[in-house]
Amino acid sequence: MKGFWALPAFLRLVLASPHAFSVFDDLLAFPQYEVVFPDSFVTEEFASSRLAHAASRQSPSAAPDSQETQGLSTGQRPTGNSHNEGNHEFNGGEETYEAVVLDGQRYLCSIPVVEPPEQNTTATPEQVKDEEEKELMRATDRGWELLEGMQGNCIYFLSGWWSYSFCYKDEVKQFHSLPPSKGVPIYPPVEDPDVKSFVLGKFPGAKGKGRGGKKGVDETSGESKSSRKTLDAEPDDGKKTMELAKLETKGSTRYMVQRLGGGTECDLTGKERKIEVQFHCNQGSADRIGMIKEIATCSYLMVIYTPKLCNDVAFLPPQDNRPNAIKCQPVIATEDIAAWSTISADLHAAEELMALAREQETKDPERQPRPTIGGIEVGGKRLVGSEGKVIEKSVVAGGGKDIYIGTVASSDGKTMTEKELKKLNINDPKDVEKMKRNLQKLAGKKGWRLELVDTPRGREYRGIIEAEDEDEQGSHSHNSNKGQQHGEEAEREEAKEEENAGSEEVYKDEL
Template sequence: MGSLRVLGGVVLLLAALCRSSETVFSVNDDLFAFPQYNIEFTDLYIPEAEAISLLESKATNGPEAPQPLRSDVSSSINPDSHDGLVGEDAGQLGSYERLLLHGYPHLCFIPEAKPAGANGTTPEPSAEDRENELSRAVDRASQLLQGMASNQCLYYSTGWWTYSFCYNSQVTQFHALPPGTNGRVWPPQEDPTTPSYILGKFETPKPSDAKTQPTSDNALSTEVKSKAETNYLVQRLTGGTPCDLTGNDRKIEVQFHCNPQLTDRIGWIKETATCAYMMIIYTPRLCNDVAFQPPKESRAHSITCREIVPENEIGDWQARRDAEKVIQQRIDQGQSQQIVLGGIEVGAMKLVGREGKRLERGRIVLTQDEKAETVIMQKNGQISGMSKAQLKKLDLSQEDIDAFQKELQKLAAGKDWKIERLDDVNGHIQLRGVVSNDDDEEEDENGAHQDAGDKGAPDEGNDATGSQEEYAEGI
């Protein structure tokens, strides 16, 4: 059991060293902005006697310094106390200070931030070590990218040209046929009537010739470069189609960048010089090697603070904290509650108010986009309507009209009525029944004469106004 504890301590030490080395200096950094700190006020407390003891010591010196007795006191009272000061639990070097927040005293732990390599124990790597590390990164990256050889080629289209990247094969520039040609949408098909160009080839020497023949001019050049604190792999491909302007073969530089959020894809490609190109490929494969991972952005040291509470006021402190939580919950619930009128949540913009959502126009009012024709109507006890031939032209059947008329007569209860065929703004055919009012018989009669004179065609004047003001929608 003792050996396991020692081994665990060694593993933690190595992990801490790895984390400390992840931050890399950049020329863009503000030297006076470091070290950075982040103050966190936790929902925990510390007994006053324990806080006084820590303040009198003024500083901690690793595991030999007095540590907070939260496991003896605070944990039994506040079960969430183990989520508090990580720096203290880990035995991190630092000091304690007293701080007032809204009139309440707090004990804050300030971690000691030493610059990396301040003790001088880490030697500067030699040139040979750097070369070995770069060689290892190149070999590791080449192994990680071999998985792209079993996948399909990558494609990138811009303007007239389409580019294909086939790992361990070549990079090609061609004009693609329109999508859907010959029933195929993907991958892009090369237009046989337009010349294509090879921008660079992967040369894989045969095993039998690798030892006897010298390296050719088209051999693959691979190296690791760094930009903005991030390493990426560069492969230079040559042996492309001869250039008409320079007389040399086309060549391309392919850069592989780690991007854990994407699948293999071509970011962009451009011509940096005459018949010389550069292509950027984003791939999550390189992210499996820490050498190509982007540096972590967070460099702040956490200053954690807990409220100092006398032993005889711990119960009151807990009650006050519980009351604050209840009040906050009520505030959050009040903010989340919305006013609902007629089944619609006011201000939620679920139906209208956002892009792509618009309020539909009411169907009782005729608009310029709608066409209504009177199919049959009753005026002063006289019933007049279209013939079966006319109904057939309007895609209506006599049976549907008769059934609709029977229901409308029951609803009208002796009043005048009419049935209209309506083409709504969506192109759908609808039947609408309209029952007249008792107050405006004269205006209603004028509207009926206009309908009869136009043979059921919609009138943009009085009839539209009558449908809006003089009639109520029955069905």
């Protein structure tokens, strides 16, 4: 094991290095530099001194190991510049300087010099590959050593009907939990003995129950093509393949993987259930199950977040790419320092007043400006919300009811006047006359009426044709005057007609 620890330093740096440059990086979204304007200034003497040092360092005649260059590399500030304590912004790290003019004001900008990462030029590619493999082996051994801290504890995951438990060095189980009640805690969930449970996978040598249990099918959702291929590639004949644990890399993330078999037999495939368990570094939280899903029939994927892996540099997440700050400070003459300080103080006071005014606006809803989305002022009530401008309710399938508005015309000669029609937003009486004629043709000698109805689909004309009660009654009287046998037949016919009797409805075009 000593050989694993005596590795070149550059491999450790590779495993814990920040995100490396890639041609696929979005430089506009994540630039390498950002320009900031600190609330401080520099004097003209200080700016001239810095620019002179930068020019002398770039000149070919300047020796790289001269005292002047060494002073700049350590971030030393020229003596005699005691006018402003804000000049310490430039201390620390090697920087170059540029003078810029913005809106008539001169600025001195310090640009940090970003050195490329050191590369090992003495090692051959074969040596680098061998050493990297050894380092990954060390990280794998160290990873499982760190995960030993999970032994003896179980973690749970609740997802709808099913609950899941993961017990390190034991098994992964899917079960239905009892609802919380007296004597039944909320956490950890208690398994319902009346509902069949399933073992999704067992660690080698585990003594957990559930092996060879009854057949059953669980329902979890989700699909992961890469994990499905990995699990499907595992043969089901032997158990040794499921016992192999290793470190895997996906992009810039490294995590530990344990593939487990020996689960409850699946009634769809006739094989044992199996699961892939991934252990990811997650700082600042306790061990928890982040996700579990069935990626193929009776094949599962579980992701566990644990801070234990974060104790090894190989499993740490990649560092965030923070842009390098280019700091630009205004250049002020010595005689203008007092005036600049006064203006700066007034500016800070104005900003505080504006912040106080914004805070008061947020507390007073009436004074708060309304947001504008797509050119429309939210809450302005220009389109809807005022009288006559109401958002109509959408149609609900299978819901709503019809609302009777009035009878436009009927067979007894009643017809709405043109003024009444306009109140109902019927501007063309000719349409009403046309529908009346069509309804008269359909009704013949029967009674009819034309109604206006509001429905969930909108406003409709509804034509109703009435049944001829007199003819039915006359037919009934004629049949009842005959013998007893004919009377019974007439009653049966009448009952049948009454059962089918009703209003004929003729639907016209929607209004």
